[in-house]
Amino acid sequence: MTDTALSDSTHSTDSTDSTDSTDSTHGAHGPHGSRVTEGAPHPSYPFSRAAGCPFDPPPEFAGLREREPFSRVQVFDGTPAWLVTRYQDQRAILADDRFSADALRPGFPPQSPGLEARRKSGKPLSFIAMDDPDHNRVRRMFTAYFSVRRARALVPRLSEIIDGLLDGMEAAGPPADLVSSFALPLPSLVIAEILGVPRSDHHLFQSRTKVLVSRSASGEKSLAATNELTDYLGGLVDEKVKNPQDDLISNVAAAHLPTGETTRERLAQDAMLLLVAGHETTTNMIALGTLALMRNPDQLAAVRDAEGPAQIAGAVEELLRYLTIVHTGRRRVAIEDVEISGHTIRAGEGVILANDSANRDATLFDDPDDLDITRPNARRHLAFGQGTHQCLGQNLARQELQLAYPALLRRFPALRPAIEERDIPYKHDAVVYGVHELPVAW
Amino acid sequence: MHIEIDQDRCCASGQCVLTADDIFDQRDEDGVVTLLDDAPGDADAQARAEEAAALCPAGAITVRA
Ligand code: HEM
Ligand code: SF4
Numbered sequence: 001m002t003d004t005a006l007s008d009s010t011h012s013t014d015s016t017d018s019t020d021s022t023d024s025t026h027g028a029h030g031p032h033g034s035r036v037t038e039g040a041p042h043p044s045y046p047f048s049r050a051a052g053c054p055f056d057p058p059p060e061f062a063g064l065r066e067r068e069p070f071s072r073v074q075v076f077d078g079t080p081a082w083l084v085t086r087y088q089d090q091r092a093i094l095a096d097d098r099f100s101a102d103a104l105r106p107g108f109p110p111q112s113p114g115l116e117a118r119r120k121s122g123k124p125l126s127f128i129a130m131d132d133p134d135h136n137r138v139r140r141m142f143t144a145y146f147s148v149r150r151a152r153a154l155v156p157r158l159s160e161i162i163d164g165l166l167d168g169m170e171a172a173g174p175p176a177d178l179v180s181s182f183a184l185p186l187p188s189l190v191i192a193e194i195l196g197v198p199r200s201d202h203h204l205f206q207s208r209t210k211v212l213v214s215r216s217a218s219g220e221k222s223l224a225a226t227n228e229l230t231d232y233l234g235g236l237v238d239e240k241v242k243n244p245q246d247d248l249i250s251n252v253a254a255a256h257l258p259t260g261e262t263t264r265e266r267l268a269q270d271a272m273l274l275l276v277a278g279h280e281t282t283t284n285m286i287a288l289g290t291l292a293l294m295r296n297p298d299q300l301a302a303v304r305d306a307e308g309p310a311q312i313a314g315a316v317e318e319l320l321r322y323l324t325i326v327h328t329g330r331r332r333v334a335i336e337d338v339e340i341s342g343h344t345i346r347a348g349e350g351v352i353l354a355n356d357s358a359n360r361d362a363t364l365f366d367d368p369d370d371l372d373i374t375r376p377n378a379r380r381h382l383a384f385g386q387g388t389h390q391c392l393g394q395n396l397a398r399q400e401l402q403l404a405y406p407a408l409l410r411r412f413p414a415l416r417p418a419i420e421e422r423d424i425p426y427k428h429d430a431v432v433y434g435v436h437e438l439p440v441a442w
Numbered sequence: 443m444h445i446e447i448d449q450d451r452c453c454a455s456g457q458c459v460l461t462a463d464d465i466f467d468q469r470d471e472d473g474v475v476t477l478l479d480d481a482p483g484d485a486d487a488q489a490r491a492e493e494a495a496a497l498c499p500a501g502a503i504t505v506r507a
Binding site: 392 | 450451453454455456457459460463468470471472473474496497499500501
């Protein structure tokens with residue numbers, strides 16, 4: 001995926017460009033100033049993490065929070081933006097209607113070059129890049145499927161899927177790649193069932209989504225997979241119109257196609273957003289979260305041996321805070337002049353809200369750089385964003401994680417990485433942070 | 443304590459239900475917030491209502507003393 005799903009929201013066609021853009025921003029050139037555009041000598045964003053600190057955000061953030069909470073940066077194409085590093089300022093901006101999530105507005109700091117192509121193509125963006133009230137109107141077509149009650153009702157089915165995957169790992173024996181054997185298939189199967197992808201198509205669906213999140217797939221290959229999936233979902237909409245079942249696509253199509261509130265294309269595109277936005281995120285939380293626990297054996301033991309759900313729920317919130325895997329900032333553009341904490345942002349200026357920085361802000365979180373699964377206020381994190389774009393899938397994601405970690409750790413109580421720390425392939429260059437693979441033994 | 447909700451503003455995040463499912467609920471048809479109790483009496487419930495208002499991403503919950 002996806003820069004795109006969680007940022008520019010042009011999740012479909014331009015998702016492939018993401019790797020290129022991020023590589024050129026901080027992969028090869030280092031964190032600062034290597035791509036200076038005339039008249040805009042600002043540091044390049046995103047910054048790099050410090051060597052040897054795979055769980056900590058870039059070290060620059062601490063000083064910026066302290067001394068320069070609104071600082072100037074520029075993104076890969078030279079577009080300047082205000083980098084906002086403090087928790088309270090980010091909350092204020094994300095809750096403020098005077099900032100737009102419309103990635104096509106001039107001044108919006110893009111995540112990837114694909115956006116330019118999208119701008120020219122004239123195709124609409126999905127609701128992650130729309131503003132209220134239109135945004136909420138579209139979002140509400142889907143919210144019924146992601147309520148707290150729905151997530152709770154899924155528990156038996158989620159447990160069944162989890163147990164099946166763990167059975168597979170156990171039968172194959174160690175070592176296993178935790179990503180491809182557990183962390184990736186879980187969210188993939190779950191979203192397929194929610195959307196209503198028939199069982200006979202699961203293989204096709206999973207193999208294409210795997211390409212989307214894979215490192216080795218070329219730009220062309222992942223563009224092809226994206227197009228195949230979008231076509232597939234369009235066909236699925238047609239099929240569900242003819243033979244409705246009790247699933248998301250059938251119900252949304254029945255309720256909102258006849259009224260003209262959505263179209264076949266838009267629905268396929270929004271289904272693609274659900275698929276893409278929920279995929280790499282949940283996968284990486286499972287894998288990276290397990291790795292973080294393996295690094296903190298006492299906390300791993302506490303999750304494994306937890307007696308009640310509250311302790312596990314707390315651990316999941318803390319892992320979300322600590323890891324903040326969506327680590328290249330929420331992005332917005334001001335539509336009028338706005339003053340935040342005495343700082344003026346002018347109409348047309350872009351802002352980048354570094355939620356990984358906010359989640360380490362000591363004004364809110366004590367000892368913010370420590371993983372502490374008993375942290376009382378972990379749920380205040382901004383790992384799911386804030387404002388009315390706050391993650392639509394958060395309750396589903398929470399439920400998957402709350403079941404996945406303890407089930408995995410109980411099945412394999414002695415779970416450990418099967419490779420050296422220095423060989424772990426972290427996704428430094430991706431919009432959603434994590435590990436490409438994680439060989440484990442038990 | 444008196445609680446007010448703004449259903450137009452609500453984005454159906456479920457944060458309130460997660461915090462206090464004895465006070466808030468989500469409509470079946472679209473996940474939008476509903477109130478089960480607009481004037482919780484005991485201190486524990488009041489504290490959770492305040493926490494829900496603080497966590498609500500949409501600013502859709504107002505709690506008055
Ligand atoms: C642990 C896993 C997840 C994380 C960390 C995560 C993170 C986020 C973040 C930070 C945003 C805010 C985007 C913004 O403000 O621009 C977001 C939005 C969104 N997420 Fe998630 N997400 C996760 C899982 C899921 C799942 C499982 C689904 C769906 C099945 C999902 C669907 C969405 C959608 C549709 C949006 C756009 C909402 C809107 O614009 O109204 N996410 N997510
Ligand atoms: S927390 Fe706020 S936005 Fe979320 S469901 Fe409750 S009222 Fe709606």
